[in-house]
Amino acid sequence: MKRQPCCIECNGRIPFSLLRLESEELKVFVRKRNICLLPVVAFSVMWVRLVGMAYSDEIKMVDGTVLEGEIIKVDGELISLRRRDGSVSGLQMKDVTLISRGNEISIISRQGEKLSVLRIPKSENFSMNDVVWIKKDTLTLQDLGTETTNVAAKVGTPEAKNDAAQPSVAIDEKNAPAETKTVTAPPKTWKGHIDAGLTAKDGNTESTTANLKGGYANERECDNIYFDAIALYEIVTNRDTNVDEVTVNEQRATGKYEYKHTPRFYSFFNQYLEHDEIESLNYRSISSPGVGYRFLDSERLKYKAEAGPAYTLERFHGGITEDSLGVRVGQRLDWQFWRDTKFYAKSEFVESAEDTNDWRVYSGLGLRHNLTKSIAVSFEYLDQYNNMPAEGKMKEDRTFIGSVGYNF
Template sequence: MRKTILISTLLMASGAAYAAEEAPQSPWSGSAELGFIDTSGNTDTRSTNGAFELKHKGKNWDKSLKLSALTSKEEGTTSKEKYNAAIKLDRNFSERSYLAIDATQERDRFNGFEYQSTVSVGYGYRAIKEEKMNLSLEAAPGYRRDKLKESGDINEDSILRLAANFDWEISEGVSFIEEFTADIGEDNSTYKSETGLKSKIIGALATKITYKIKYVEEVPDDNENTDRELGITFVYSF
C-alpha cells in the first residue's frame, strides 16, 4: 500500500513538473513605474513621475507602447508638466533583422514647444542577442513635426533616426540599460540618452535609477538646449 502511494505521488509530481515546463510563456509583458525625478535645464525642480509600458512578442511582429507623465507643483503652481507617448512596431525578417516602425510625441509645457513628434520607418539589426545581453541598432528615414508654443508656428523636417538599445543582466536581479536616439534633420536635430540600473527587490518589484539627457540644437528663445533628469522609481513588472 505504501509503495503504491509513493509511486502515485512521484508520478503526480513528475506530471506537475512536466506541465510547468510545457506551459507556454505569455507573449504579453509590461511594467508600471512610480517615483521621484530631479530635473535641470528649462526647469529646476523635483517632481513625481509615472510610466507604463506594454509589450507583445509575436511570430512576425513585436509591438510596444510606452506612456509617461512627469508633474510638479511649487506653492500651488505647476512648475513642471511633461507627457510622452511612443509606439513601436517591429516586423521580424529573421532572428536578427527587422523592419523598425516608430512614432513618438512629447508635450512639455516649459520647453517652448506645444508638442514635438516624429515618425520613422527603417531597418533594425540585433547585433547581440544572448540570454543576458542584447544590443539592437536601427537606422530609419523619418519625418518630424514640431509646434512652437509662443507663435503657434509649425516646423516640419525630414530626419534620419539612429537608435541603439542595450540591456545587460549583470547578475541575478540586477540589469543595466542604455537607450540612445538621434533624430537628425536639416533644420533641427534632437539627441536623447537614457542610462538606467534596475535592481530587483522581491518578486516582481524592483527599483530603478535612471539618468536622462535630451539635447535639442534649435530651441525657442529663452529656452535651454539641454534638459537632464535623474530619477529613482519603483517598478512593478508583469
C-alpha cells in the same frame, strides 16, 4: 519658421552656462560630444561580450551543483563549458541532470545504451536552483507563483540525437511514470510595468516632484510590439511671494512595431510623441520607419541598432507649426547582469535634412531591480539635447528619476 539658437549669458544661478557660448569651435565640440553617445554604448557592449561576462547556459549536476557558463562544444559524452573566469571545464554527460539553454530546458533519459531527450519551454523566472522534483514530462519548481510552479513538456517526445546546439541530460527513470502527460498553455510572450515616484521638500525650499511611467513589451516569434510613456511634474513655492511656480510639466510616449525578417534582421515603425509646457511645446511628433539588426541576442544580453528616415512635426504655443524630413539613428542595450537586476542604455539621434544644424539627441541609462516578482525599484538618467531650442530655452535637459513599480 526657423528658430535661431540663443546665447545664454553666465550668471550666478547657472554657473555652467559658459558652455553655451556660440563659437563655431564650441558648437562642433558639443555636437561631436552628443553624437559620440551612439558608438560609446556599442563599444561597451562588444567589450563586455569579448571578456565573457554574458552567460545564458545553466547545467545541473547529479549531486545538485549548478554550473553557469557558455556551452561551446559537445563531443560524444563530454560537454565543454566556458566558465566566468574564462576557463573551460569538461563535464561527463552521465554526471549531468538538466541543461537550461535559450528558451528551452533539456531533460535526458537513459535506458541502457539509448539516450533520449525531452525538451520543454522555459518559464520567465526559471532557475536551476528552483527545481525540487523531476518527472518524465514535468519539472516542479519551488513556489514562485502560478506561472512557474509547473513547467510541462509538449506531447510526443522523439528519440534524441547528441546535438551540439542543444545538448541533452540524463534523468532517473524511477521518477518518470509514462502515463503522466501534461500540457500547459503556451508561455506568456508579453510583460509590462507601471512605476511612480514622489518627492516633497519643506523648509528652506518647498517643492513637490512627481513622476509616472509605464512600459509594455510583447515579443513574439514573428514580430515585437513595444510601448513606453513617462510623465514628469514639479512645482516650486517661492518663499518670498508664496506663489507656486511649475518648473517641470512634460509627457513623452513611444510606440514601436518590429517585424522579424530573420531572427536578427528586422524592419520597424517608430512613433514618438512629446508635450512640454515649459518649452511652450504643444506637441512634437517624430514618425520613423526603417531597418535594424540585433548584434547580440542572448537571454541576458541584447544589443540592437537601427536607422531610417524621420518626419518631425512640431506645434508651439501661439499656433507656430514646423515640420521637416530627416534621418533617425537609434540603438539599445539590455543587460541582465544579475538574476533580478537589469541595466539598459539607449540613444537616438534625429537630424533634419533641410538644416543640418537642426538636430537633437535623446539618451538614457537605467537600472531596475526586482525586490519580489511583482515589486521593483528603478533609477534612470534621461538626457535631451536640442541644438536649436525654442527662444529663451536651454539646449540640454537632464533628469534623474527614482521610482517604485509593479510588474505584470
